[in-house]
Amino acid sequence: MINETLLEKFFSKHLSEAELLEFKKRYDTEADFKQEVDFLNNLQLVSETEEETKFKTQLATYESELSKKKKCAIL
Amino acid sequence: MEHQFADALKHNDDQLVKELYVCYREEFIRFSKKYQIAPQDSVDIYQDAFLSIRKHALSGKLYEVNSSFKTYLFGIGKHLIFNKLKDYASKKPYDPKLHHPCTEYEIIRINDTQEPSEEQKLLRHYFNQLGKSCQQMLTLSFYRGLTNEEIAKQYGYDSEAVVRSQKSRCLKTLKNLIKQSPR
Known part of the structure; x- marks a missing residue:
């Protein structure tokens, strides 16, 4: 049985020292737990990439607005 | 800062x-x-x-x-x-x-981005097939590191239990999509 609270605390960086030890022990000894943590770590990277893509689009919008302003100044 | x-x-x-x-x-x-x-x-x-x-x-x-x-x-x-x-x-x-032309700013070293693994590419493909609310929920939990309670408070869910149950549903859907993928 995967301990969801432990996982939630791990990803929100709220693990106490004792919980961190339990987390490490489970990761090293329980195949199901390790598999779930690895999956969620990959999910973390994927969601980070998606967030960055959205932010890049936001920055590109600023750039295009700036270049439009420059064009207006010439006209 | x-x-x-x-x-x-x-x-x-x-x-x-x-x-x-x-x-x-x-x-x-x-x-x-x-x-x-x-x-x-x-x-x-x-x-x-x-x-x-x-x-x-x-x-x-x-x-x-x-x-x-x-x-x-x-x-x-x-x-x-x-x-x-x-x-x-x-x-x-x-x-x-x-x-060496300018010593005005000290270099701040950052981790350079690594190429995603095949597993991560596949996961990204199916993550994008999830509904927007599931994508947001998983991003808030696993990337932003918000607790269920914080998500409930900041994003207007009725309770921590509602967040927990929706998150669990989203993860299940994502895992099923991957399981059914023709790899």
Whole structure:
């Protein structure tokens, strides 16, 4: 049985020292737990990439607005 | 570090982020010119520096920084400029003097992005097939590191239990999509 609270605390960086030890022990000894943590770590990277893509689009919008302003100044 | 700027990046305050972006853009392009960086590359580097500083805001690291927002941004930019110079060096003769024209900003080293594994590519494909609310829920939990209670409070869910159950449903859907994929 995967301990969801432990996982939630791990990803929100709220693990106490004792919980961190339990987390490490489970990761090293329980195949199901390790598999779930690895999956969620990959999910973390994927969601980070998606967030960055959205932010890049936001920055590109600023750039295009700036270049439009420059064009207006010439006209 | 000015906390209001870190907050703007963390909570995606579009107006303030835009003001910051516009405010330092021209100066950064002039700064990168000292290193003979091409203008279009300067803009790309500036955007990458913004991405990195946002990442540091989200992780909380930015709140512990003693320097100003501008110094930190330009420090990251300098790291990225040096990476670009290495890239240029592979295509044309390298001028080592370019590494020392300006000592104004201390380099802020950042982790360079790694290529995603096949497993991560597959996961990304199916993550994008989830509904927007599931994508947001999983991003808030696993990337932003919010607890179920924080998500409930900040995003208007009835309770922590509702968040927990929706998150569990989203994860199940994602896992099923992957399981059914014709790999």
